[in-house]
Amino acid sequence: MKAAVYFGSQDIRCTNIPDPVIRADHEVLVKVHATSICGSDLHLYRGALDAMMEKGKSQTGHELVGEVLDVGKSVSRFKKGDRISMAYSCSCGDCYMCEVGQTAHCETTQKAVYGFGVPFGNLNGTHAEAMVIPHADAHTIHVPKQISDGAALTLSCNLPSAIIANKLADIQLGESVALIGCGPTGLMTLDLTLQRGPGRVVVLDKVPHRLQVARDKGVVAIDTSNAGWKDKALAECGGRGFDKVIEVVGYPETLQMSMDLVRPGGTVAAIGVFADSSFNLNLADVFLRDITLHMNGFANVQPYMWEGLRLLERGVIKPEQYFSHTYALADIGNAYDTFHQKRDNAIKMLIRP
Numbered sequence: 001m002k003a004a005v006y007f008g009s010q011d012i013r014c015t016n017i018p019d020p021v022i023r024a025d026h027e028v029l030v031k032v033h034a035t036s037i038c039g040s041d042l043h044l045y046r047g048a049l050d051a052m053m054e055k056g057k058s059q060t061g062h063e064l065v066g067e068v069l070d071v072g073k074s075v076s077r078f079k080k081g082d083r084i085s086m087a088y089s090c091s092c093g094d095c096y097m098c099e100v101g102q103t104a105h106c107e108t109t110q111k112a113v114y115g116f117g118v119p120f121g122n123l124n125g126t127h128a129e130a131m132v133i134p135h136a137d138a139h140t141i142h143v144p145k146q147i148s149d150g151a152a153l154t155l156s157c158n159l160p161s162a163i164i165a166n167k168l169a170d171i172q173l174g175e176s177v178a179l180i181g182c183g184p185t186g187l188m189t190l191d192l193t194l195q196r197g198p199g200r201v202v203v204l205d206k207v208p209h210r211l212q213v214a215r216d217k218g219v220v221a222i223d224t225s226n227a228g229w230k231d232k233a234l235a236e237c238g239g240r241g242f243d244k245v246i247e248v249v250g251y252p253e254t255l256q257m258s259m260d261l262v263r264p265g266g267t268v269a270a271i272g273v274f275a276d277s278s279f280n281l282n283l284a285d286v287f288l289r290d291i292t293l294h295m296n297g298f299a300n301v302q303p304y305m306w307e308g309l310r311l312l313e314r315g316v317i318k319p320e321q322y323f324s325h326t327y328a329l330a331d332i333g334n335a336y337d338t339f340h341q342k343r344d345n346a347i348k349m350l351i352r353p
């Protein structure tokens, strides 16, 4: 079958690999109807994990909507023909971490993540014609037919992450909010924030077309590539800092921006995926200004997929609007490059096998 494979930095290609087959009773074989590229895939694309990757072998992709082709003997919740999505991280549902809701830290799978090769459990990926889901009962979800493929794809990662960001920030009526990062997850986070009765909302990013999407929702959008962005942002909250800051990027600089923008006693919810092994954080500043700091790089999305599905079914959020491009799987190299360069007003890429 056809599948996207990592060959090196900025070199992810569609190639032919052996068809996947069920090898364990807890597995499900799925035909991929659609998949997408996530901002976190760009860490892989730009070579952040290059030294650890099996080049020419590791598959990519962790966002899925598909159809069950076959099930292992112990799978009880799914049957052939079911339309499904799954969490980006593979969790067993039985270990201590799964039971306490820390599904991204599953002790059985050792924190395995789809589409990131050997460093993350050597699982297969969704950028393929078909794939196998181990421990399927634990982190796969039925998707009703009225949910579009685009919306369903966001259940794997982006939408539950946006829900988690809002829960961690715990925005109260009238509070001022700064949101750093207007990628797909940032924009979904903003959609949910705007429904929580905030006061002033300011978003920050460097990509003009993404800032415009946010501005069209009625918020103040500030380009951080322009000098003076910080004063401009702080002027929106009387210079004292924001009650809540949500970070949806994942760089040391954007974490520092969060610290620069939060008021004493405020909350920073950082859900961006940090690929750097270390970064400077002034803990004295966190301590002396009574900052509540939530870091949530490996989001436990499985416990929030049900909530995400309810939001889609009830029309609370419409993430289809963020799919700017559709590519064939055979052309995935171009999809990665366009997304990476943020060319052609790219926001989110849908991939059809």
Ligand SMILES: [Zn+2]
Pocket: 038, 039, 040, 041, 062, 088, 157, 158
């Ligand atoms: Zn993702």
Ligand SMILES: [Zn+2]
Pocket: 091, 092, 093, 094, 095, 096, 097, 098, 105, 106, 107, 108, 109
């Ligand atoms: Zn587990």
